[in-house]
Amino acid sequence: MYTFEFARAGSIDDAANIHELNPDARYIAGGQTLIPTLKQRLTKPPMLIDIRNVADLKGIHRGGTSVGIGALATHREIAASEDLRAACPALCHLASEIADPAIRSRGTIGGSLANNDPSADWPAAILALGATIVTNKRKIIADDYFKGLFTTALTSGELITGIGFQLPEKAGYAKFAQPASRFALVGVFVAKFANTVRVAVTGASESGVFRASEIEKALNADFSVVALAGQKVPASGLLSDLHGPADYRAALIPVMAERAVTAALS
Numbered sequence: 288m289y290t291f292e293f294a295r296a297g298s299i300d301d302a303a304n305i306h307e308l309n310p311d312a313r314y315i316a317g318g319q320t321l322i323p324t325l326k327q328r329l330t331k332p333p334m335l336i337d338i339r340n341v342a343d344l345k346g347i348h349r350g351g352t353s354v355g356i357g358a359l360a361t362h363r364e365i366a367a368s369e370d371l372r373a374a375c376p377a378l379c380h381l382a383s384e385i386a387d388p389a390i391r392s393r394g395t396i397g398g399s400l401a402n403n404d405p406s407a408d409w410p411a412a413i414l415a416l417g418a419t420i421v422t423n424k425r426k427i428i429a430d431d432y433f434k435g436l437f438t439t440a441l442t443s444g445e446l447i448t449g450i451g452f453q454l455p456e457k458a459g460y461a462k463f464a465q466p467a468s469r470f471a472l473v474g475v476f477v478a479k480f481a482n483t484v485r486v487a488v489t490g491a492s493e494s495g496v497f498r499a500s501e502i503e504k505a506l507n508a509d510f511s512v513v514a515l516a517g518q519k520v521p522a523s524g525l526l527s528d529l530h531g532p533a534d535y536r537a538a539l540i541p542v543m544a545e546r547a548v549t550a551a552l553s
């Protein structure tokens with residue numbers, strides 16, 4: 288094991304100040320991505336800043352038509368939230384299908400969004416909902432946040448504090464999971480608002496989560512499974528790896544979109 292410093296932050300400002308003094312340090316939340324990365328020596332930060340005790344990063348809050356989720360909310364907490372189940376059950380469903388119980392108990396929505404794995408589930412929901420990612424410095428709309436493979440708009444030391452969004456009228460999520468990790472080979476989140484439908488796809492692209500404009504067009508005209516009949520997605524630019532070639536992922540996207548719409552309408 289190589290040595291590194293460990294600091295425990297007591298507040299958002301405390302975390303940011305420690306980072307300012309140690310610019311190569313990394314925040315650690317659930318550790319479900321960072322710890323395996325450290326073990327494999329893929330990264331060797333000189334310091335970890337533990338943010339798990341920061342009370343202002345916790346909780347799930349529902350307003351009238353809006354929801355705020357703290358960066359430290361675990362997948363398990365979100366899956367079990369009665370407030371969210373009443374407001375947007377698709378989010379509870381998505382959270383309940385992440386990985387396994389141990390990872391869901393520790394992994395956080397903030398950590399997942401900061402990491403922006405191209406096969407992670409949360410990016411699809413956050414982009415489709417047009418959510419706002421709130422940091423200690425600013426608010427970033429989802430359309431401006433996801434910048435590509437493991438890349439986001441976050442700057443060095445910027446801490447995600449939470450996520451906010453307006454509740455959709457209906458929403459659904461469907462994923463075709465890699466059977467061992469449960470990461471998405473293809474995951475599609477559909478969100479219907481009063482004036483628009485937004486659809487985001489995870490797992491399928493070399494550049495991470497993206498909006499499916501043709502599927503959005505069809506669902507804006509008619510929010511039904513029938514509206515998606517005959518939808519074809521080109522395989523160019525999609526991910527090919529040992530789990531599946533690009534044309535397989537392309538074929539899965541409309542199928543997952545249909546299942547997401549079915550879930551949204553059920």
Ligand SMILES: Cc1cc2nc3c(=O)[nH]c(=O)nc-3n(C[C@H](O)[C@H](O)[C@H](O)COP(=O)(O)OP(=O)(O)OC[C@H]3O[C@@H](n4cnc5c(N)ncnc54)[C@H](O)[C@@H]3O)c2cc1C
Nearest residue numbers: 316317318319320321386394395398401407408447469470
């Ligand atoms: C075997 C396995 C299977 C998995 N399956 C799935 C799956 O099916 N679907 C899925 O979506 N994910 C899956 N994951 C990933 C899992 O959801 C992680 O919980 C998540 O990616 C990272 O959250 P964390 O809280 O553990 O972050 P950490 O590991 O603590 O941190 C990850 C990164 O985010 C940074 N970070 C953490 N919190 C913040 C913050 N608030 N602000 C800024 N930066 C921050 C850290 O510095 C680090 O760079 C899987 C992971 C494993 C190991």
